[in-house]
Amino acid sequence: MSANEAPTGRPQSKTYDSAFLKACRREEVPHTPVWFMRQAGRSLPEYLKVREGIPMLDSCMMPELVKEITLQPVRRHQVDAAIYFSDIVVPLKAIGVDLDIKPGVGPVVADPIRTRADLDRLRDLTPEDVWYVTEAVGMLVEELGGTPLIGFAGAPFTLASYLVEGGPSRNHENTKAMMYGDPQLWADLVDRLAHITGDFLKVQIEAGASAVQLFDSWVGALSPADYVKSVMPASAKVFEAVAPYGVPRIHFGVGTGELLGLMGQAGADVVGVDWRVPLDEAARRVGPGKALQGNLDPAVLFAGPEAVMAKTDEVLAAAKDLEGHVFNLGHGVLPSMDPDALSRLVEYVHTRTAR
Numbered sequence: 537m538s539a540n541e542a543p544t545g546r547p548q549s550k551t552y553d554s555a556f557l558k559a560c561r562r563e564e565v566p567h568t569p570v571w572f573m574r575q576a577g578r579s580l581p582e583y584l585k586v587r588e589g590i591p592m593l594d595s596c597m598m599p600e601l602v603k604e605i606t607l608q609p610v611r612r613h614q615v616d617a618a619i620y621f622s623d624i625v626v627p628l629k630a631i632g633v634d635l636d637i638k639p640g641v642g643p644v645v646a647d648p649i650r651t652r653a654d655l656d657r658l659r660d661l662t663p664e665d666v667w668y669v670t671e672a673v674g675m676l677v678e679e680l681g682g683t684p685l686i687g688f689a690g691a692p693f694t695l696a697s698y699l700v701e702g703g704p705s706r707n708h709e710n711t712k713a714m715m716y717g718d719p720q721l722w723a724d725l726v727d728r729l730a731h732i733t734g735d736f737l738k739v740q741i742e743a744g745a746s747a748v749q750l751f752d753s754w755v756g757a758l759s760p761a762d763y764v765k766s767v768m769p770a771s772a773k774v775f776e777a778v779a780p781y782g783v784p785r786i787h788f789g790v791g792t793g794e795l796l797g798l799m800g801q802a803g804a805d806v807v808g809v810d811w812r813v814p815l816d817e818a819a820r821r822v823g824p825g826k827a828l829q830g831n832l833d834p835a836v837l838f839a840g841p842e843a844v845m846a847k848t849d850e851v852l853a854a855a856k857d858l859e860g861h862v863f864n865l866g867h868g869v870l871p872s873m874d875p876d877a878l879s880r881l882v883e884y885v886h887t888r889t890a891r
């Protein structure tokens with residue numbers, strides 16, 4: 537598939553004519569579709585209840601529980617797509633990396649990857665390693681009917697950052713030390729991660745996911761030149777791996793204003809935009825032939841309903857002439873957010889954009 541060709545997906549599937557997939561394909565939509573990054577989990581009381589006493593990574597390996605948590609925000613907010621409940625580090629855990637997700641901290645890796653010998657510990661992923669994903673996606677697709685399920689994975693840079701730093705990092709200093717100090721080891725690491733990530737996305741698509749999102753959450757830490765040289769080839773490899781399926785491929789990162797065009801060129805059909813760049817300006821940076829996703833500042837949800845509506849109108853006005861627009865927050869739902877404010881936001885976008 538060439539870079540500007542709209543993804544075809546599976547015309548026979550139940551989700552094909554959904555507003556979400558139409559917007560991704562840059563077709564006419566009945567209303568602007570809405571979903572929220574990190575909509576599964578976080579602020580929902582029904583989520584906290586079913587997760588009680590179950591560690592995060594354990595919960596990701598329990599298909600019935602994954603199904604329930606994935607469906608909760610769809611039921612509650614009437615969003616236009618579900619996102620599979622998991623985490624970007626699940627495939628790494630599945631191939632034997634010793635890591636955990638610490639509440640309030642994030643992923644923590646016991647033995648960070650700093651040397652060639654460390655890299656040799658990262659083996660390829662097989663579908664059997666993540667049998668629970670195949671099972672949960674299968675059940676979800678059944679249950680969701682016409683509502684699309686988005687599969688996802690962490691992009692090579694963001695995964696490498698957790699693996700090399702050993703946990704969340706503000707400055708990514710160890711990661712950059714490898715990138716600049718041992719470019720061959722770095723290239724081999726992100727290439728290995730590209731294979732793992734591509735295979736992980738394939739598992740989700742084969743099981744029935746209608747679209748995929750590649751999260752390069754922390755890649756905004758890089759300059760465009762470093763992105764092109766040290767990251768883009770690996771991210772492009774992931775997108776190429778899933779291109780034959782024809783499902784929309786979404787690419788998102790935080791603080792990526794200077795990288796938006798390149799992230800599209802890496803092979804995305806839909807480019808996710810955080811709140812720092814208005815969508816009309818983002819469209820200029822991305823160029824024709826791509827849909828955009830975004831970009832209400834999540835913090836706006838802490839203001840009253842009037843302010844949320846006003847800021848939403850700004851996003852919709854900037855999105856007016858886009859070829860395709862999927863409404864989302866500029867980053868994830870925060871744990872302290874009022875779920876009712878999110879439900880109201882979905883309804884507001886639907887009403888304002890009804891055609």
Ligand SMILES: Cc1c2[nH]c(c1CCC(=O)O)Cc1[nH]c(c(CCC(=O)O)c1C)Cc1[nH]c(c(CCC(=O)O)c1C)Cc1[nH]c(c(C)c1CCC(=O)O)C2
Pocket residue numbers: 572573574575576577578592619620621622623624625637638639640641642643688751753868
């Ligand atoms: C960087 C990143 C991670 N994980 C993810 C990213 C990329 C997206 C982004 O930029 O936000 C992706 C992710 N993590 C989770 C999902 C589920 C689907 C969804 O609702 O979007 C998705 C898509 C569940 C989760 N992943 C995590 C939780 C919270 C853990 C819990 O509820 O116990 C959930 C629901 C844990 C996690 N995992 C990670 C972080 C930073 C945290 C938060 C740590 C904390 O503050 O507690 C790594």
